Amino acid sequence: MFDCQMDGETENQMKPLSRKNRIALALLLGGAVLIVLVLIARQLMGHLGETTASTARKLGDPIPVQVSRVQRGDIDEVLGAEGTLVESQSLTIQSEIAGLIREMPVQVGDSVERGGLLLALDPAVAEAGLVSAREQAASARTKLALNQKKLDRLRGLLRDGLITLDEVEKAELEVVEAQNTLANVQARLEQARHDRAATRIVAPAAGVITELVVEKGVAARPFADLLVLAVTEPIHFEFGINQEKIGAVREGQAIEIRLQAYPGRIFTGKLRLIKPVVDDKTRLAIVQAELANPGGELRPGMRGLATISNRASGLKVPAISIMSKRDNVAQVFVVDAQGMAQLREVKMGLQGGAFVEVLEGVAEGEQVVVVGQAGLQDKDKVRIGDEYAPK
The missing domain is CATH 2.40.30.170 (Efflux pump adaptor protein, beta barrel domain)
Known part of the structure; x- marks a missing residue:
C-alpha cells in the first residue's frame, strides 16, 4: 500500500502545469532575470564610470562627471x-624729361640695388642746355658786377655834388634788373643740371623689376611710365x-x-x-x-x-572644458556646492597648450566639468569622480 501511495503522490506531483500557471511562472522568472541584469548593468556602469547623462537621468541618479578647478597661472599661446x-611698395618709374632711351640694362625679374641704373636717355640735348645755361649765368654775373661798380661810382659823384639824384636812381634800377636776370638764369642753370642728371634714371630703392613698359631705342616722354619696380x-x-x-x-x-x-x-x-x-x-x-x-x-x-x-597670467581652465565656442565667447559647466551643474558663459583670452585663459565668467577655485558634458543640462545633479589634472 505504501508503495502504491507513493506512486500515486509521485504521479500527482509530475502532473503537467496548466497554461495559466506556466505563463505566471515565465513572467516571474523573466522579471527576476531582468532585475538581476539591471543590477549588474548598474554596478558595471558605476564601476566603469560610463553612465551616460540620459541613462542616469532616467534612473534618477546623479550624472557622473570629472572636474578640474579654475586656477591661476601663466598661459603661452602661439598663433x-x-x-x-609681398613687396613693400610698387613704384611706377617715369622720366621727367623727353629723350631717346640709349641704355636699358634691366629685364623683368632682375633685382636692383638702391641707386642702380634702370635706364639712360641720350644726354645730348640736356648737355647742350646745360652749356647754354652756364654761359648765360656767367654773362649775367658779369653784367651785375659792372652795374654794381657803376652805381658805386655814381654815388660817390653824388656826394661830391657833381651829378643829380636821378642818375643814381637810374643806376640803382639797372642793378636791380641785373640781379633779377641773374636769379632767373641761375634757376635755369639749376634746371639744366637737374635735366642732365635726369637722363640717368636709377632705382629709388632696392627691389625687383616686375614690368617693362618701354624698350631701348624708343623715345621717352615726360612723365610717361617706363617700368614698374x-x-x-x-x-x-x-x-x-x-x-x-x-x-x-x-x-x-x-x-x-x-x-x-x-x-x-x-x-x-x-x-x-x-x-x-x-x-x-x-x-x-x-x-x-x-x-x-x-x-x-x-x-x-x-x-x-x-x-x-x-604670454598672459590669469585664470585658466582646461581646454576640454570649453563648449559652444564662438569668437571669444564660450560655455562651460560649473559644479556648485550642492553638486549641481550650472551652465556658464565665459569670455576667453589666450589659448595655449591644454589651457584656455578665462577673462570673465568663473572664479578661482570653482570646479568646471571636463569629462561628461555630453548630454549634460543646466541644473543637472552630478556625481564627481576623480579630479582631472591636465599637464
Missing part, C-alpha cells in the same frame, strides 16, 4: 598662419588671422617667419599693419609684417609660416 612675401627692402609678409584673435596681436609685435624656400632658417620681423576690415567669407583680417632684406634674398611670392608668441 600660426600661412602667408606670402617692386620694392623689397624692406619686404612685407602678408597673412590672415582669425577675427577672434585680432585682440591678441598689435603693431610692433615680434614675429618669426619660416619660408619654404629656406628650410631650417628663421626670419624675424615686426607687425606693421593690421587692416581694419574682416573678409566676409573667410572671417580673416589681413596682417602685414615687415622684414629687413638687405641682400635681396627674400623675394615677393615666397610662401611660409608666421608664428606670433603671446
Whole structure:
C-alpha cells in the first residue's frame, strides 16, 4: 500500500502545469532575470564610470562627471598662419624729361640695388642746355658786377655834388634788373643740371623689376611710365588671422617667419599693419609684417609660416572644458556646492597648450566639468569622480 501511495503522490506531483500557471511562472522568472541584469548593468556602469547623462537621468541618479578647478597661472599661446612675401611698395618709374632711351640694362625679374641704373636717355640735348645755361649765368654775373661798380661810382659823384639824384636812381634800377636776370638764369642753370642728371634714371630703392613698359631705342616722354619696380627692402609678409584673435596681436609685435624656400632658417620681423576690415567669407583680417632684406634674398611670392608668441597670467581652465565656442565667447559647466551643474558663459583670452585663459565668467577655485558634458543640462545633479589634472 505504501508503495502504491507513493506512486500515486509521485504521479500527482509530475502532473503537467496548466497554461495559466506556466505563463505566471515565465513572467516571474523573466522579471527576476531582468532585475538581476539591471543590477549588474548598474554596478558595471558605476564601476566603469560610463553612465551616460540620459541613462542616469532616467534612473534618477546623479550624472557622473570629472572636474578640474579654475586656477591661476601663466598661459603661452602661439598663433600660426600661412602667408606670402609681398613687396613693400610698387613704384611706377617715369622720366621727367623727353629723350631717346640709349641704355636699358634691366629685364623683368632682375633685382636692383638702391641707386642702380634702370635706364639712360641720350644726354645730348640736356648737355647742350646745360652749356647754354652756364654761359648765360656767367654773362649775367658779369653784367651785375659792372652795374654794381657803376652805381658805386655814381654815388660817390653824388656826394661830391657833381651829378643829380636821378642818375643814381637810374643806376640803382639797372642793378636791380641785373640781379633779377641773374636769379632767373641761375634757376635755369639749376634746371639744366637737374635735366642732365635726369637722363640717368636709377632705382629709388632696392627691389625687383616686375614690368617693362618701354624698350631701348624708343623715345621717352615726360612723365610717361617706363617700368614698374617692386620694392623689397624692406619686404612685407602678408597673412590672415582669425577675427577672434585680432585682440591678441598689435603693431610692433615680434614675429618669426619660416619660408619654404629656406628650410631650417628663421626670419624675424615686426607687425606693421593690421587692416581694419574682416573678409566676409573667410572671417580673416589681413596682417602685414615687415622684414629687413638687405641682400635681396627674400623675394615677393615666397610662401611660409608666421608664428606670433603671446604670454598672459590669469585664470585658466582646461581646454576640454570649453563648449559652444564662438569668437571669444564660450560655455562651460560649473559644479556648485550642492553638486549641481550650472551652465556658464565665459569670455576667453589666450589659448595655449591644454589651457584656455578665462577673462570673465568663473572664479578661482570653482570646479568646471571636463569629462561628461555630453548630454549634460543646466541644473543637472552630478556625481564627481576623480579630479582631472591636465599637464
